Amino acid sequence: MANLITARGDRSLRSLIDTEGGTVSRELYVNEDIFEQEQEQIFGRCWLFLGHESQVPNPGDFMVTRMGTEEVLVVRGRKDNQIRAFLNSCAHRGMKVCRYDQGNALVFTCPFHAWTYDCNGALVGAAYQYAPYAYDGGIDREQWGLTPVAQFKNYYGSLWATWDPKAPSFEDYVGPFAEGIRYDCEASDGEEAGIEVFRPFQKWRLPTNWKVPAFSSSTDLTHAAMTHRSVNAAAIGPDRGTMSGGERHKRRAPFPADRFAAGDHNLGHGGNWTVYQQPGVPEYVDTWFEAGVDDYFREARDRKAAKYADRILPPHGHEGGHFCVFPNFIMDSWRWRWWHPHTVGVVERWSLFGVDKNAPKHVKDAVRHYVMRYNGPTGATESDDMENWNYVYAASQGARARKRNYFFANGLGRGIESDQHPGVVFNGSHTEEAHRARFSRWLAFMEASSWDDLYPINRAKSHRIW
């Protein structure tokens, strides 16, 4: 998309980002043409998060999830136990073939004309399929199955997909953040892919542009003191005090580590990035109000420390996971949250919460109750974020408001480029480096005509714009 009509007349997308001043036009957030282009250029190409394998544990289990504005049916095959994902829209005339949030199915029969698909997405029948006065056996079943995602990845239990067959592998797509995602899927004792998620998805609507939260939350340490001023009054911490956050909400003893805001300008991911300076795992410090929970986590920590006795933990987020996978997924060790655009001014937020799958019930219960009082539209902490993100949008729509750029210059020019990871810039933990990386990548996606123009397929290309 070369040009668009904005409050300031025709402009190129590139001109809407002032890389010298560190500012971004509000048009990116309120312009409907840009929103429409994003659906094709970004959500049509990127790897997007679908859910967790523990939500569909048995053959025939399914759930309906989303990829941006579109519904996706995730189902575990009855014969091969493989998880697959399809557009939730009948190949015949587009009706949703599944309108249940979750369940177990033999087949999915469209309620319109009974086109019927098996758990592998193949068309297995339709009303009047053999009637000589109708289809007369003439439906090409090969051609008329459900629309599958182009690529699907089960990454240590976390499920991802892209609509673009030319997209790079998931591991290449997430680049240096792959290890952080793997680490967040580990159980507290270091067991690989050792977590499950509490069902169901938490879902709610918020009147704002999807980028307001998706390009900000979990990489924005400067908002907490003001936005979350009231949460200490609620005393909702695991200890029923004011403590919150931390690696899957467990306290840790001090440990030598460097903490940065890291932005990957080539890939768009970024957030808090903790690099431990020595092997091992910090000592556990009692965290929990509920009896017996600390005992479990302390023992788990000790097993993990044995696993990592000679290894430095993978770089991960601030005391856990705390980073964004471009474009709309935020991985934070104990809460995964992502933002589905609906329209330019409406986003739907989804969340899942991980817990050690082998933890005893009293541990799962304690974690679950903490998760519920912290997160979501009824969470004492997250509810305040919603107010800010909501009214950012309302106050940015006007013709005059659109002429004032947003400020993203915190730390501009002070970052240090990694010699290990091309495009990754390390900066102070409270800077907006990770925000800026998102815009580098956002512009690259919006301008690129295909994945051939995009890192990592085109490694000659650097997308850093500031």
Added chain:
Amino acid sequence: MTERANAALEGMDRVVLLKDIEQFLYWEALLLDERRLNEWLDLLAEDIHYWMPIRRNIKFGDWDLEYSDPESEISYFDEGKDILTGRVRQINSGVHWAEEPVSRFSHLISNILLLEVNGDEVRVSSKFFCYQNRLQDEVNLFVGRRYDTLRRDPDTVFKIVKRDVILDQNVLLPKVVNTFF
């Protein structure tokens, strides 16, 4: 499925009990509307369990999947008086931006139904319709049914021992829930 059991008090005893329940629930709604949240907390038993599940779209017959399981799944609310008291402290802090400035709430209660009388406790079902008007034009509607266990109390007529709030929504359409039902 809701059943009515042992609710067959006779004559005036029944009328008086129903009036007590009705006036108690209306009084509770008034306290919530008038933002008298500390007084509202006084109506809750120390051992209250307050639960509002997430509701799924499910196949006819998969009823056990409809509400999120309070034993293993995520609900909107699943807590006791300590957390509810914390929420009230947060709203009353004056810096809880999601409810600052405060909303205009109207809690309408109807369809009050006595389900069971068991010693000094009664089980009651009621419908709620909560209208929220906030800032200039923010409007949210919350509609659903409650199942309460109320215990006779010398100070406040009843205390709420258990409340299940069954909200008629799937994706939560309001961005936050700043009140109680």
